[in-house]
Amino acid sequence: MQDEKDFIQELLNPKTQNVAFQKLLRDYQRPLYNHIRNIVLNHDDADDVLQNTFIKVFQYLKDFKGESKLFSWIYRIATNEAITFIKQKAKRNGTTSEAMQTRIVDNLKADTFFDGNEIQIKLQKAVALLPEKQQLVFKMKYYEEIKYEELSEILGTSVGALKASYHHAVKKIEDFVKNN
Amino acid sequence: MKNFNLGNEPKITSGFTTPDGYFDTFSEKVLAQLPKQQPKVISIFSSKKVWYFTAAAVLILMLSIPLFTKYSTQQEEIDTETLENYIAYQSNISEEEIVNLLEQDDLDKMKLDFNIDDATIEDALKSNSNLEQYLID
Numbered sequence: 001m002q003d004e005k006d007f008i009q010e011l012l013n014p015k016t017q018n019v020a021f022q023k024l025l026r027d028y029q030r031p032l033y034n035h036i037r038n039i040v041l042n043h044d045d046a047d048d049v050l051q052n053t054f055i056k057v058f059q060y061l062k063d064f065k066g067e068s069k070l071f072s073w074i075y076r077i078a079t080n081e082a083i084t085f086i087k088q089k090a091k092r093n094g095t096t097s098e099a100m101q102t103r104i105v106d107n108l109k110a111d112t113f114f115d116g117n118e119i120q121i122k123l124q125k126a127v128a129l130l131p132e133k134q135q136l137v138f139k140m141k142y143y144e145e146i147k148y149e150e151l152s153e154i155l156g157t158s159v160g161a162l163k164a165s166y167h168h169a170v171k172k173i174e175d176f177v178k179n180n
Numbered sequence: 181m182k183n184f185n186l187g188n189e190p191k192i193t194s195g196f197t198t199p200d201g202y203f204d205t206f207s208e209k210v211l212a213q214l215p216k217q218q219p220k221v222i223s224i225f226s227s228k229k230v231w232y233f234t235a236a237a238v239l240i241l242m243l244s245i246p247l248f249t250k251y252s253t254q255q256e257e258i259d260t261e262t263l264e265n266y267i268a269y270q271s272n273i274s275e276e277e278i279v280n281l282l283e284q285d286d287l288d289k290m291k292l293d294f295n296i297d298d299a300t301i302e303d304a305l306k307s308n309s310n311l312e313q314y315l316i317d
Contacts, residue, residue, distance in 0.1 A: 021214070025207040033203075037196050047202075054210045108195075116195025123192050142186075143194050170186050177184040 038139040039082035041104045043113040049085050053078045072153035101128045126176035138169040
């Protein structure tokens with residue numbers, strides 16, 4: 001925790017800021033990309049959202065109170081950015097985010113930056129049919145393997161509620177795969 | 181897929197990939213977009229300024245009250261001559277109406293003293309050629 005405080009100080013100090021932020025980018029770019037890509041599904045959109053996320057992290061770092069871990073705080077910003085992005089995109093296209101996500105998943109085979117087999121596509125299709133919160137919990141728990149305690153900090157939901165959400169999500173996914 | 185159980189299956193990955201070398205250039209792309217120096221935000225609602233503005237506003241208000249009353253009372257007063265001219269030439273008030281408005285006080289003021297001696301009256305009557313006619317009437 002002390003290390004994290006020192007690191008935040010380095011990020012805020014104009015003399016060390018550049019080097020510290022480069023380290024933050026190195027550490028977080030891949031896991032955050034995966035997290036955002038799992039939500040927005042498309043590479044170009046994930047790239048946009050990831051850039052915006054880091055810019056916001058940089059801008060709001062001075063307001064970071066240290067009440068939660070830096071990791072949870074950054075993930076919270078990324079999640080909000082990604083969800084806001086898909087909602088705005090759906091609105092621009094005159095559709096709902098659910099309908100838009102389903103359409104993207106149905107066309108995954110044609111995506112240049114998707115390299116998955118039948119079961120991977122089937123799983124993506126099953127996940128796209130879940131309610132928004134269950135989708136988020138499933139993706140972060142199953143694909144990204146984030147611990148419940150950390151998920152709780154990121155999403156502001158109790159561990160118990162998250163476990164219940166994940167359990168429901170898995171049940172629905174298994175039913176979908178069995179019947180399709 | 182009759183017995184599909186997510187926990188028993190080998191881990192299924194998302195299947196998403198990135199363009200070659202995407203992460204090699206990503207950092208630079210972000211660093212180039214960062215604001216060089218955070219501009220200091222100066223709120224116009226800083227407490228000190230609010231007090232200065234309030235004091236200035238009160239001062240202006242205080243100074244303007246005497247001026248306002250001065251000009252507004254001047255406007256209300258119309259000089260007597262203008263008023264008389266207006267009543268005499270512009271209004272449709274009949275003499276009868278004016279008489280009705282007169283009170284005893286006003287009438288007393290209007291009384292004239294006729295201290296004329298008899299000789300003056302006689303002279304006046306003599307010089308009046310219509311006297312006989314008046315008497316007949």
